[in-house]
Amino acid sequence: MSAAAPSVAPAMADPAAIRVQQVSRDFAAGGQVLRVLHGIDLEVRSGELTYLVGESGSGKTTLISIIAGILYPTEGEVEVFGTDLYSLTDRKLVEFRLSTIGFIFQQYNLIPTIDAASNAAVPLIAGGTPRAEATERAQAMLERLGIGDQGAKLPSQLSGGQQQRVAIARALVHEPRLVVCDEPTAALDAKSGRTVMSLLREVAVKPDRSVIIVTHDNRIFDLADRILVMEDGRITHDGTTVPSHEA
Amino acid sequence: MGAGRVFGKPGVDWDSRMTWIALRMLTGDRMKFLGLVFGIAFSTLLITQQLTIFVNLLGRGATAVYNIQTVDLWVMDPVSRTPDVVFPMPATALDKVRSVEGVAWAVPHLRSVAAVRTPSGDLEGVSIVGVDDATLIGLPERFASGRPQDLASPDAVFIDDVGAEKLFTGVDPVGRRLELNDQRAIVRGVVDVVPSFTAQVVLYTRYSEALNYVPGSRNRLSFVLAKAAPGVDPEVLARRIATETGLRVRTRDQFADDGINFIIENTGIPINFGITVALGFIVGIAIVGLTFSLFIRDNVKQFGALKAIGVHNGRITRMVAAQAALVGLIGYGLGLLMAALFIAIGAASGGAFKGFYIPWQIPTMTLLGVVLILALTGWIALRTVLRTEPASVFR
Numbered sequence: 166m167s168a169a170a171p172s173v174a175p176a177m178a179d180p181a182a183i184r185v186q187q188v189s190r191d192f193a194a195g196g197q198v199l200r201v202l203h204g205i206d207l208e209v210r211s212g213e214l215t216y217l218v219g220e221s222g223s224g225k226t227t228l229i230s231i232i233a234g235i236l237y238p239t240e241g242e243v244e245v246f247g248t249d250l251y252s253l254t255d256r257k258l259v260e261f262r263l264s265t266i267g268f269i270f271q272q273y274n275l276i277p278t279i280d281a282a283s284n285a286a287v288p289l290i291a292g293g294t295p296r297a298e299a300t301e302r303a304q305a306m307l308e309r310l311g312i313g314d315q316g317a318k319l320p321s322q323l324s325g326g327q328q329q330r331v332a333i334a335r336a337l338v339h340e341p342r343l344v345v346c347d348e349p350t351a352a353l354d355a356k357s358g359r360t361v362m363s364l365l366r367e368v369a370v371k372p373d374r375s376v377i378i379v380t381h382d383n384r385i386f387d388l389a390d391r392i393l394v395m396e397d398g399r400i401t402h403d404g405t406t407v408p409s410h411e412a
Numbered sequence: 413m414g415a416g417r418v419f420g421k422p423g424v425d426w427d428s429r430m431t432w433i434a435l436r437m438l439t440g441d442r443m444k445f446l447g448l449v450f451g452i453a454f455s456t457l458l459i460t461q462q463l464t465i466f467v468n469l470l471g472r473g474a475t476a477v478y479n480i481q482t483v484d485l486w487v488m489d490p491v492s493r494t495p496d497v498v499f500p501m502p503a504t505a506l507d508k509v510r511s512v513e514g515v516a517w518a519v520p521h522l523r524s525v526a527a528v529r530t531p532s533g534d535l536e537g538v539s540i541v542g543v544d545d546a547t548l549i550g551l552p553e554r555f556a557s558g559r560p561q562d563l564a565s566p567d568a569v570f571i572d573d574v575g576a577e578k579l580f581t582g583v584d585p586v587g588r589r590l591e592l593n594d595q596r597a598i599v600r601g602v603v604d605v606v607p608s609f610t611a612q613v614v615l616y617t618r619y620s621e622a623l624n625y626v627p628g629s630r631n632r633l634s635f636v637l638a639k640a641a642p643g644v645d646p647e648v649l650a651r652r653i654a655t656e657t658g659l660r661v662r663t664r665d666q667f668a669d670d671g672i673n674f675i676i677e678n679t680g681i682p683i684n685f686g687i688t689v690a691l692g693f694i695v696g697i698a699i700v701g702l703t704f705s706l707f708i709r710d711n712v713k714q715f716g717a718l719k720a721i722g723v724h725n726g727r728i729t730r731m732v733a734a735q736a737a738l739v740g741l742i743g744y745g746l747g748l749l750m751a752a753l754f755i756a757i758g759a760a761s762g763g764a765f766k767g768f769y770i771p772w773q774i775p776t777m778t779l780l781g782v783v784l785i786l787a788l789t790g791w792i793a794l795r796t797v798l799r800t801e802p803a804s805v806f807r
Contacts, residue, residue, distance in 0.1 A: 226806050235720050235802035256724060263722020270805050274717035278440020279433065290429045291723050299429075335721075347806045379806075 181244075182343065182375035183209040183232055188241030190227050201227050203398045204241070211342075212372040214388065217379045218407060219395035225379045226347060228395065232377065233345045234262050246342055263292055267336030269346035269365075273328045275320040275335075281327075282307060282316035285334035292339060299338075306334040310364050326357035333365055344369050346378040355384050362388050383407075430723065434731035435738055437711055444710075447703040448739040449746065452782055455696025456747020457754075459689050460770065460778045464755055466685035468768040472609040473675045474668035475767075476523075479552045479605045480637065484646040486667045487518070487636040487653060490660045494671045495523055496539075496610065500631040501659070508657040509636045514644040515653070519544035520619050521635040524626040528613070529591040530579050538575070538592070538613040542622025549637060551603070551616055557586055558601020563618055568600040574766055575613030576602050590615075592625050606767035609675055693781055700739070701789035708732075708793040712800055720802035728797055736790040744782045748775055 185207040191198045201224045209215050217225040230236035231243055234250045243250045246265065253261060267288070275284045282304045283290075289299035304316045310330045312323075320328050329349060336344055349365065350358030362385045369376050370390075378389075386392065386407055394402035402408055439445050476495035477486070487509050489499040509518040522542030527535050543550030548560050556573045563570060569590070576585040576599075590597045592615070603616060617625065623632060638653070640646045650661040662670060676682050708715070715728060723731075751770070758765030 230803040230806050233720070235806075259719075259722050259724040261722075262720070266722075268717070268720050268805075270717060272713065274713050274805055276433065276437055276711075276714050279436045283433075283436075287433065287718070288721055290433065291718070291721060291727075293429070296429050296432060 181208045182211040182213075182246055183207070183377075184242075184244040185228075185232065186242045186244075188228070188231060188238045188243060190224075190231060190236070191239045200239075201398050202231075202238070205398075205400060207393070207400065209375055209377060209391075211375050212370065213390040214366055214370050214376045214378070216386065216389040216392045217377060217395060218381065218386075218392060223395040224398040225395045227398075229345050229347065229377060229379050233266055233268065233343075234258050263288065264339070265342050267339070267341035267344040267369075269329075269332050269336045269344065269349050271348040271351050273320070273332040273352075275328060275331055277320050280317050280319055281312070281323065281331045281334075284320065284331055285316075285338050287335055288339040288341075303334060303338050306338045307331065309368055310334055324357075325352050326354075326361060329353060329357075329361050330364065333361065333368070337369055342374050344374070344376045346376070346380075348380055348382070349378060350380065350382045350385060358382060359385060359388075430727055430731055431734040434734045437714065437731075438707070438735040438738060441707060441710070444703050444707045445739070448700055448707070449743045451696055451699030451703060452739055452743025452785070453747035453750065454699065455692050455785060456744050456778055456782055457750045458692030458695070459781055460748060460751035460774055461754055462685050462688045462692065463774045463777065464751065464768065464770050465765075466681065466689075467771060467774065468765075469609065469681060470672045470675055472607060472611075473671035473673075475606045475608050477664055477668040477671060480550055481553055482549060482639065483637040483664060484640045485638040485650055485653065485661055485663060487638055487657070487659050487661050488634070490658070492634075492660060494674045495635075495667075496608070496671075497674065498523055498634045500629070501633045501636075502631045503633050505633055505657065505659060506636050508659070509638055509653055512649070512653045512656050514641050514649045516639040516641040516644075517547075517549075518636050518638040519547060519549045520633050521550045521637045522619055522622045522626070522632060523634040524622070524628070524632070525612075526593045526615075526625055528579070528593075528597075528615070531583075531588070536579065536613060538615050539608070539610075540592075540622050540626055541614060541616045542619040542626075543616060544637075545618045545620050548618075552605045554604035556602040556604045557584075560601075562600040563616070565598070565600055567596050567598050567621070568617065569597045569621075570601040570603050570616040571599050572605050572607065572614040572616075573602050574607045574611070574762065575615075577762070578613055593627065595625055597625065607764075609671070611764065693785065696782070696785045697789060700785055701792060704736075704789045704793040705796070707735075708796050712796060713805060715797045716800045716802060716805040719800065720805050725798050729794060732790055732794045732797065736786040740782050740786045744779060748778070 185205055188202055188205045189200060190202040191200050205228060217229060219225050231238050237251055248261060250258060282300050285303035285306055286299035289302060290296055307313050307316050310333060312327050312330050315323055315327055350362060353361060366388055392404060392407050393400050394407060489501045491499045506518060506520050509515060524540050526538055526540050528538045530536050541550065548563060551560060558570060562568060571585055580588060585599045585602060588599045626632060640649045646663050650663055654661045755768050755770055759768045
């Protein structure tokens, strides 16, 4: 491992990619403290594509933020590939995210003034890979996602589906072990959404990797290995399908 | 799969690569980038130009002193303040000064005002400078036309080059007649000097001629110009002359400063220029601050995404600093170039800006101002980014 990577070594032998123990999260609102997560316990295995579904305000985005190491829990512990995230210093946590987690955002959040290949190369560049090499690897990832011919275009020159594929390339280019996605198909039509999700499943889901997706999109529920349903800050269902009222 | 193996060398390289992204974020938004550069360039131009004009105008309070090269000491009545604020002395003052030990030589010098009828028939106020008849000490050294000995002719006067353009626009003044306080004067030469603060036309003549041109009281000796003997410290000699004669004695540099200080103390120029410089600074902060804030606001999601991906606040700070540095470098360079062109063209035209130059201290001060503007506005903009929680990109 290079000096850029965190000193926390993933425990490869542990089959649980993510272990969430008694995680709660409070938010202050209008002078009151609001508990949005209530003692969540969860294990996510490697090699699985896991969906977090539920109504708005059910706590799924808060939970995925905590799992991704970008939001501290009020109580509880989170282990990602054997690393206790919130025992790390802030800097180590940032480095851990950079090396181990890939992010896909609902609004893509691509940098509008650099081309698609450079956007996809950002995690590598941030990690210290020379720009030419990073862009080459990003271009290869774009080709795997079927938009290799779009690498030189600015995000504004791409369709929504193409932009989301660039975002996926950015999330995967540095080969993270955990990929977290927030509503990746929310801004796409049904066909594009399904295509993007199929690609994500094909490229991202590997035996030593885990993918968690927050979604409302019932058109893609069939692509999940596991679906967790959240209501009022609690996981109320854990299965391979969703209860009929959620679907 | 090892998570860390995809990463390269840490340290400076990381930042230089992220700097590339930061600069592309900045330059890709062309309107805001140009707005930022314009803001800095405009501030630089305004601050540099106004400070330069201010400093050079102040310097003109000293030009009457510095136009005369060979003199160590200016001796005057105790109430005289500057070359233009003079209370005349009796002619005996010259002998008193000459009698002081350590004085190599001393010559009379007259400075007064008169009215001259211009070729077009208008009246113009002029300064009359009477220089020593025998040595012509007091006469500037550089000539645009004519020779020092031409001043020996009857009724001869030399005119300063800027004044010549004012009185004889487009016409060679040499040989022209002037009506000076009802007496005839003939222009025999043009001296090349930096104009005085008042930009009044200056006519140089022999001391004996000047006495004729300038009617007045019995006492008309404005200054005694003296040189210290070899090995004598001018400052020591100044104190000795003052003690022995009761007159006011200033070294060349002291008297130059007196002229500058008189302008500072008795005119509104420092306040006016100070206000303009402050406006340049404030306008810079306003334009750059607003544009920078808009730029950051437009990119806050991207910065948030970078933070989530794993770019820590220190590197985000350096990215914004790199953006500010690029804007500062280009804006400052352009502004300085425009200010330098403005001053150079003005100085070359020989008019009101004759002799103007940009002292190195002014670009340095402007640079500090620009750094301050960018640090302040960058910090304000940066706070938004640093406060952005990485988790906000999931909302």
